[in-house]
Amino acid sequence: MPQKNPNPKHKSQNRAGLLRHLNTREVLAMLLKHGGLSRADLTRLTGISGPTITRTVQDLLDAKLVEEGEPSKALLGRPGKMIHLASSKAGVMALVIGQDACEISASGLDGKLQGNLDRFPMPRSYSEFLSLVSQKLKLAKPKNGVKLMGLGVSTPGLFNLLEHKISSCPSIPFLENQMLAKDLEANTGFETFLLQEMHALCLAESIFGESRNLSNFAVIDITHDFGLGVVSNGQQLQGHLGLAGNLGKLPIDKNGATLDAVATDDFFCKTIARLADSKIDIQGAINLFRGGAVDAMNEINLMIDHISTGVATVVNLFNPERIFIIGKLLDAHPDLFVNLLEATRRKSIKASFIGCTITRSKANSRLGAVSAVIGKLTTGKKFSLK
Incomplete structure (x- = not known):
């Protein structure tokens, strides 16, 4: 017995529901990217019609996902109220x-x-x-x-x-x-x-940081173990089982020392603590070094050289537009970051390095967790x- 054709009314309702869902996602994405926007701004940026934007915004207000703020300062015409992602509801x-x-x-x-x-x-x-x-x-x-x-x-x-x-x-x-x-x-x-913490940091950079419009970037965290997160062509690299993303075990000398052992905040802290014969945290180590209480410039320069090996590896392997580096030891002296860039340049493929901007990251693990x-x-x- 031939099957009956689906009810055209139901098909129409399904299409309308899907379109409404997509419109909602588009409006939320625009608010996340640009911050507060008026309904007119949303219409212009999304290409969705004005009446549809009005309905979508009202749905989001009812769902407590967005909030309405003070009117924008329009150059012409009546100013529209600003819509932004919910901060209190x-x-x-x-x-x-x-x-x-x-x-x-x-x-x-x-x-x-x-x-x-x-x-x-x-x-x-x-x-x-x-x-x-x-x-x-x-x-x-x-x-x-x-x-x-x-x-x-x-x-x-x-x-x-x-x-x-x-x-x-x-x-x-x-x-x-x-x-x-x-x-x-x-x-x-x-x-x-x-x-995973590195994937969280990448997501934080793409949602809240300076890589919102980037499809190719990397985040390197030298705090504990030289973690790496890479976004390539808009997709986060995870590997076959999801185990990709760690440069810590990369050997960097003939004795088998690895990046996670000799090129991190933890190692910097241990080095300063040993020289000062004192138990200190990372900020204490930075303060001692800045104050001249310990002479560790040779040790720190060697750390910077090791870190540059890891950064150059990322430049050469993944050809990112941006690399964001997380780590406090770079605060120990104004020249350390400049020295890191120069050492990375020497070890990188010229064209890849020229096309890559390397900066300090403003992301943190809390924003990474929120971003999920x-x-x-x-x-x-x-x-x-x-």
Whole structure:
């Protein structure tokens, strides 16, 4: 018996629903990219008709995803009210997992911090970690009618995308082989988006940073282990299992020393602490060096040379438009970043280096965790391990 043709009315409704959904994504993406915009601005930038923009904005206002602000200063005609991503009516929670501590915060959809950061030492076991973090997340959940859009989590380690788990995490061994996103969702009831820390930093740069319009860029984090995140042709490189993105084990001398051992903030801190015979953190190490309390210029110049090897490797392999570097040791002396650029130039393919701008990054792990949720809202793409 031949099947009946689908109801044309239902097909029309489905098409209308899809179009409305796409319009919503487009408006959210424009607000994320440009900040506050009037309805007229949205019409001009998206190419969507004025009446459709009006309906879409009203839907977003009703859903508490955007808010209306003061009118713009129009040169001609009546000024229109500014529409911006919700900062008080909708929120995102962020959990940043570090080697020694965790950090919980809440933000608006614009990424701006709401309230205070809750920073606490890393628990000693997975069960203790899961219990404490879940409890703190529930207490920190936005209140007073604020709509929670999800929990973003940034964590170190390597993720296996096929098995949906953290496959390796030497700095926090109890996270290995755990399905953290699933466990957090079960304990808190919050939709959870889990990102490897370098992928989170790349996403933060693309959503909140200076790479919003870039399709090819890299983020290098020399804080602990010379982490690398690469976006090529608009796609984040993850590898077959999702394990791509670490230059730390790259050998840089005949003795087998690797970048993560001799070219990081941690190594700089240990070097200054040894010379000063004092237990200090990274800021203390920078202050001692700046104040002339220790003579470590030779050691630091060698670190800069090692770092330049890693940066030049990224330039030569991936040919990015921009490289963003995260690391505090470069603050120890005004010449260090300039010296790093010169050393990188000498080791890079000339054409690739000329076409690449290398700068310090303003992104951070909190924005990376937030970006996992906001990126899903504004693009429809899921960037996380689920």
